[in-house]
Amino acid sequence: MTARAVLDPPTRDRQLLRPVGLACAVALLAVVVVVSIAVGTKAIALGTVLDALHDPDGSEDALIVRSLRVPRTVLGLAVGAALGVAGVLMQGLTRNPMAEPGILGVSAGAALAAVLGFRFGLSSPEQTAVLAAGGAALAGSVVYALGSRGRQGASPVTLALAGVAMAFLLQGLVSAVVLLDADSLDQFRFWNVGALADRGLGLLRGAAVLLLAGALLAVVVARPLDLLALGEETARGLGVAVGRTRLLAAAGSVLLVGGSVALCGPLAFVGLVVPHLARAIAGPGHRWLLAYAVVLGPLLVLVSDVLGRVVVRPGELQAGIVTALVGAPFFVHLARRQRLAGL
Amino acid sequence: MSRLEARELELSYDDRLIVKGLSVAIPDGEVTVIVGANACGKSTLLRGLARLLRPQGGQVLLDGQAIGSLRTRDVARVLGLLPQSPTAPDGLTVGDLVGRGRNPHQRWFAQWSESDEDAVTEALRRTGTAELAARPVDELSGGQRQRVWIAMTLAQGTDLLLLDEPTTYLDLAHQVEVLDLIADLNARDGRTVVMVLHDLNQACRYADHLIAMRNGAVYAEGRPEDVITEDVVQQVFGLQARVVPDPVTGTPLVLPLSSRHRRSAGQP
Amino acid sequence: MTTALRPQVSVRADGRSVVLRRGRASVVVRPPSVSVGAALLVALVVVGALTLSVGEFPVPVGDVVRSLLGRGDAGVDFIVLDLRLPRLVCGLLVGAAFGLAGALTQAVARNPLASPDVLGVTAGATAAAVAVLVLGGPRTTALPVAALVGGVLTAVVVFLLAARRGVVGVRLVLVGIGVSATLQAATNYLLLRADITQAQAATVWLTGSLNGRGWTEVVTVGVAVAVLLPVALLLTRPVGVLQFGDDTARGLGVRVGATRSVLVLLAVALAALATAAAGPIAFVALSAPQIAVRLVRTPGLPLVTAGLVGALLVATADLLARRLLAPTDLPVGVVTAVLGAPFLLWLLARASGLAGRP
Numbered sequence: 001m002t003a004r005a006v007l008d009p010p011t012r013d014r015q016l017l018r019p020v021g022l023a024c025a026v027a028l029l030a031v032v033v034v035v036s037i038a039v040g041t042k043a044i045a046l047g048t049v050l051d052a053l054h055d056p057d058g059s060e061d062a063l064i065v066r067s068l069r070v071p072r073t074v075l076g077l078a079v080g081a082a083l084g085v086a087g088v089l090m091q092g093l094t095r096n097p098m099a100e101p102g103i104l105g106v107s108a109g110a111a112l113a114a115v116l117g118f119r120f121g122l123s124s125p126e127q128t129a130v131l132a133a134g135g136a137a138l139a140g141s142v143v144y145a146l147g148s149r150g151r152q153g154a155s156p157v158t159l160a161l162a163g164v165a166m167a168f169l170l171q172g173l174v175s176a177v178v179l180l181d182a183d184s185l186d187q188f189r190f191w192n193v194g195a196l197a198d199r200g201l202g203l204l205r206g207a208a209v210l211l212l213a214g215a216l217l218a219v220v221v222a223r224p225l226d227l228l229a230l231g232e233e234t235a236r237g238l239g240v241a242v243g244r245t246r247l248l249a250a251a252g253s254v255l256l257v258g259g260s261v262a263l264c265g266p267l268a269f270v271g272l273v274v275p276h277l278a279r280a281i282a283g284p285g286h287r288w289l290l291a292y293a294v295v296l297g298p299l300l301v302l303v304s305d306v307l308g309r310v311v312v313r314p315g316e317l318q319a320g321i322v323t324a325l326v327g328a329p330f331f332v333h334l335a336r337r338q339r340l341a342g343l
Numbered sequence: 344m345s346r347l348e349a350r351e352l353e354l355s356y357d358d359r360l361i362v363k364g365l366s367v368a369i370p371d372g373e374v375t376v377i378v379g380a381n382a383c384g385k386s387t388l389l390r391g392l393a394r395l396l397r398p399q400g401g402q403v404l405l406d407g408q409a410i411g412s413l414r415t416r417d418v419a420r421v422l423g424l425l426p427q428s429p430t431a432p433d434g435l436t437v438g439d440l441v442g443r444g445r446n447p448h449q450r451w452f453a454q455w456s457e458s459d460e461d462a463v464t465e466a467l468r469r470t471g472t473a474e475l476a477a478r479p480v481d482e483l484s485g486g487q488r489q490r491v492w493i494a495m496t497l498a499q500g501t502d503l504l505l506l507d508e509p510t511t512y513l514d515l516a517h518q519v520e521v522l523d524l525i526a527d528l529n530a531r532d533g534r535t536v537v538m539v540l541h542d543l544n545q546a547c548r549y550a551d552h553l554i555a556m557r558n559g560a561v562y563a564e565g566r567p568e569d570v571i572t573e574d575v576v577q578q579v580f581g582l583q584a585r586v587v588p589d590p591v592t593g594t595p596l597v598l599p600l601s602s603r604h605r606r607s608a609g610q611p
Numbered sequence: 612m613t614t615a616l617r618p619q620v621s622v623r624a625d626g627r628s629v630v631l632r633r634g635r636a637s638v639v640v641r642p643p644s645v646s647v648g649a650a651l652l653v654a655l656v657v658v659g660a661l662t663l664s665v666g667e668f669p670v671p672v673g674d675v676v677r678s679l680l681g682r683g684d685a686g687v688d689f690i691v692l693d694l695r696l697p698r699l700v701c702g703l704l705v706g707a708a709f710g711l712a713g714a715l716t717q718a719v720a721r722n723p724l725a726s727p728d729v730l731g732v733t734a735g736a737t738a739a740a741v742a743v744l745v746l747g748g749p750r751t752t753a754l755p756v757a758a759l760v761g762g763v764l765t766a767v768v769v770f771l772l773a774a775r776r777g778v779v780g781v782r783l784v785l786v787g788i789g790v791s792a793t794l795q796a797a798t799n800y801l802l803l804r805a806d807i808t809q810a811q812a813a814t815v816w817l818t819g820s821l822n823g824r825g826w827t828e829v830v831t832v833g834v835a836v837a838v839l840l841p842v843a844l845l846l847t848r849p850v851g852v853l854q855f856g857d858d859t860a861r862g863l864g865v866r867v868g869a870t871r872s873v874l875v876l877l878a879v880a881l882a883a884l885a886t887a888a889a890g891p892i893a894f895v896a897l898s899a900p901q902i903a904v905r906l907v908r909t910p911g912l913p914l915v916t917a918g919l920v921g922a923l924l925v926a927t928a929d930l931l932a933r934r935l936l937a938p939t940d941l942p943v944g945v946v947t948a949v950l951g952a953p954f955l956l957w958l959l960a961r962a963s964g965l966a967g968r969p
Contacts, residue, residue: 098724098784146956160724161901162959165952168894172948175818175893176941185814186807193799268799269792276785317800324796332772332789335782395858419864426858439628446852447864451845455630455637460621499863 018288021281025295032302036073037065040309072196075204076302076319079196079260080270082211084297085218086256087271088278088289092225093249094160100272101257104159104250105166109139110261112170114191115177118184128191129203129262133210136258139166144250148243159250194267194320196305203263210259217252221245222286229284267320270300273327280334300327345369346535347392347422347503351401354384354391361387363559364401369503369552374529374536376546379556380580385539386427386507388556392537393424393505419447423501427508429492431480437491438476441466444498466497470524485512493521497528504528506538510545518542522549543580547571547594555579571595644913647906651919655703658926662699663691665934701824701888702929702943703922704832706895708885710921711836711843713896714903714912715878718850719871720784726897727766727882729784730875733891734791735765736883737817738798740890744813745805754816755828755887762883765790770875783875819892819944821929828888835884839877843914846874850912894948895921898955905958924951 038049044061052062053070086101094103102108113135114128122131143166147159178185224245227235232242260267278292304322311317345368354362361384369375369392377385390396392403394410403410410418423444431440444466445459467473470490475483480491489512496504509525510518526549528534540546546553547567554564555571557579563570572595576584582599589596621630628641663675668690670678677683678691712727720729727733739761743753773786798817802810815822849870852860857867882896899921900912906920907913928946935941 096722096724098722098729098788146959157723158959162956164724164897165894165955165959168897168948169952169956172893172945172952175814176945176949179811179814179818179942179945180936180939182807182811185810189799189802189810193803268796272788272792318803321796321800324792328789328793328796331792332786335785335789336772390858393862395861415861415866416864419862424858424862426856426862429859430856431854443852443855443863446848449848451848452636454639454848455632456635457632459637460630496862 018282022288022291022295025292025299029295029299029302032299032306033073033077036076036302036306037069039306040064040069068197071201071204072305073302074201075196075263076305077298078204078208078211079264079267080274080298080301081294082214082256082260082297083267083270083301084274084278084293085215085290086253086260087273087275087297088286088293089218089221089225089249089253089256090271091275092221092229092286092289093246093253094157095229096157096160097276098272099160100269101253102167102266102271104163104254105139105143105170106136106254106257107261107266108167108170108174109135109137110258111135111188111192111266112139112174112177114265115174115184115188118187118191119177119181123187125203129207132265133207133258133262136261137254139170140250140254140258142166144247148246159246190318191265192320193318194265194323195318196264196301197316197318207259207263210255210262214252214255214259217248217255218290221249221252222290225249225286226284265320267301267323269324269327269331270297273331274300276331276334346371346406347537348404349388349392349401350404352388352391352398352403353400354387354396355399356387360399361559362391365560366401367554367561367564369535369537371535372529372533373551374526374538374549375552375554376550377537377539377554377556378541378543378546378579379562383556383579384559385556387559389505389507389537389539393422394418395424395426416447419499419501421501422503422505423496423499425492425496425504425506425509427511435480436476437472437478437480437483437494438463438467440480440491441472441476441494441498444495444500447499462498462500466494469497469528470494486514486517489513489517490521493524501534503535504537506536508539508541510540510542518545525549543571543576543597544589544595547596548589548592567594571597641907641909643909644907644916647903647916648919651916651923655919655923655926658923658930659699659703662926662930663695665930666690666695667938697825697829698821698929699926701828701832702821702925704829704836705821705885705889705892706899706922706925707918708832708836708881708921709892709895709925710899710903710917710919711840711914712878712882712885713898713921714900714914714917715843715850715874715881716896717900718853718912719874719878721854722784723901724897725784727878728791728891728896729787730879730882731765731769731787731790731794732762732879732882733886734794734798736762736886737891738765738794738801740816741798741801741813744816745801745809758890759883759887762886763879765794766875766879766883770872770879815942816890817944818942819890819947820940820942821889821925821932822940822942824889832884832888835881839881840918842873843877846870846877847914850874850914890942890944892925892947893944894951895924898951899924902951902955902958 038046042064044065048061049065051057052065056062056066083101090099090101090103091097110132113131117123117128117131143163144159147162178188224235224240227238227240228242228245236242257271274293274297275289277296278289282288282292300323301319304326305319307326308317308319308322347369349365349367352362352365353360365388377388379385387396391398394403394415397411405413405418405422441463442459445462448459467476470493472487472491472494475487475491480488483491489509493509506525510521513521522545525536525538529536550567552564553567553570555562555575562579563575571586573584573586576582576586576597584600585598586595587598628639631638631640660672660675664670664672670687670691674683674687675691678688683691716725716727716730717723736758739757740754743757769783769787769790772790773783802813805813849865852863852865853867853870860867900917903913903916903920907916924947925943928950929943931950932941932943932946
């Protein structure tokens, strides 16, 4: 029996379901993108929105559409896709269904760097973004180095434990800083929920490099991760360089999470729920998983963002809060239906 | 007389019915071997008999009582089980693993009685694993590991033994060794053995009672020489074969005819 | 069983454990567990003595002992017995409860990343406590009650949602994560709504603090540990067998579903009470069992050792939290993570073949 046959039992349902499902998801995403541009705290007629897009007249409405709604929609697309893909990588790497991109300590590293920035006055959005990306990368590297020192290299369990330990350590330090300095706490609590609003596209250009590099790595490791799912020894036997695959997958995940944390702060839960959602539809093959994650991630983020704008008008709920509120019931439902396959 | 019996048993995984209205009585004091093609439900039946699966319909009777209604601990003193690919935590020693077999006999105030000690020592001796006692299980070879797991089931000290493919991972010599051990447990201690085996010829050699399954039901059962005919092999395994007496034991010996060799094997 | 019967001592075949027998009763003792336990106890005594003696008003250890024996003078008695002792005892009990709850959860989930957090206890307690803090209310009395109710209620919801044809470890964990995330979002929302002083108070509580804890907390957590620990110990053997997987465990006569349910209930009760007393002290429940496993180096989860490690971790952390930035009193949760994490990381990095055990 070949590796593919083990991974993807060739059920006719699924062969049909996968492309059709993906097409539906893409269509749905397109609709949500339109809604995200058209709907907001301020009611603007659809016609005006369309005018503003292809023929800006300099009115306030046009300004809102072009400089607020379009950027945050683009941001939602990028960050959602990045977190979804990072989640697939981390779950494939650790083979632990609890794994989410933060598990390598990446989010906590970003948070500590950001909070230190707040404390010492480096708190413009650009500075925060650079610090967060740097902190994420540093924490991720340290965890990987520590986790892979054991006899058999980076064993999934050691890696996950090292990541969690590091995350707690860094979170402890974050608490220490914010408890001793009320101003930092004030800035931190708003950054920490994760939001798409007011971030601007300038940052995205910088972060795009990180995100694209991460995405490239994800594509590269998709097939080796499929084989790794059959067990380390089988994978080795089938010619997979296990150590390198794990390193690349971890690096990809760190890049993607670092980039998206820099852009939007930590968006809770996207990286955890999206891979499970994707697996429930697409089965365990990583190439399909990644394809689905790229679509479902933005879908979750943008739907959450739109809901956040609508439900508490004229105020707004940050996307990071809504992603959890929307994603979690889904996740619980999946878990109960036993469609969350073990890894 | 049968201590272990299935009546109109239906077993399923999720919504897929695997064993369909099957009735079978396991003869006491004999070795029963279940054979059949892959996915015919033989492991499922064994798991059902061992109360690992709750029946969808019908029931499994142990000493005349529905096995599901008995305390699982009481069942574990009568019926021992070796799952198909059991897992042990890393670093566990052989002695510790075999000692776990005494679980149904232990109490919080009697964590390690002399009979526990004796049973484990005897189990280690019978399986030839005594010198491995202090070694971690994860460092053993496949053959050693299988013998250690059998030792655990032995230490449980049950009258009934259910074994799911006890010879997997073993070379031919070790297969024979394990099967001889099992036959010995039956012959000397009078234990009732039920096992799933892949190798038809070994099944014929070691079974007193053979159950051939097809498609979730019993296709034929009885003494191997009565059950294993060329027709049954064809029906159960979809395999054309010659059946001749085993020159060593006289039991049926199944010689498959592959498409390559069919021509030359046309005549005896 | 007469006293004339001398206990028999023998070494078991695995070469790692010793059996004590007397008549029909028998106990298995593992020398590594005993020596590690003894070492932990010594460390606890040292940390305890330091805690009682060090502070704004240093009290020599001799005077501490005299106070404990009821022969100290009134001023020292007040500092040692009324201020420092209840906080110390509370820390020890809370730490032990978290450590034990963590070990039980990890045994059920067969996942080293599991802790009572994933059962929703922490998220539920936190959301309830923050709601009380932010939405106003009689803080001192309502807070622990709200946290307890929130924690237990959430765990019950998680348990009911996960219980379909028996509670399976993975499903329990995943449902717990989902429910927790929802409550976490609610907590974050409340924190954003709060003014900065409320947010600060909430952050202190969220981090976990022993500041101002007294005999009331000691009694509640103490009773819980005293009642629940023996129950947990009775389950040590089934817990060990559960690590072999459901089929083997059932074959060996363990009622898998029932055992799991009891373990979960114990873990929830311990964690919820400890959280109500001191807030969700970070990392103790997760790290204490993992540290214990790597210290004792026996397979399976050593429950008592995990409790001792938890107690030592919290007591040491609180000592440091009080003194590091004195007179500022850091919440103990800041230090448990900063103290426990490097230790666990070191153990992981040093790990031999024993790494990667659930």
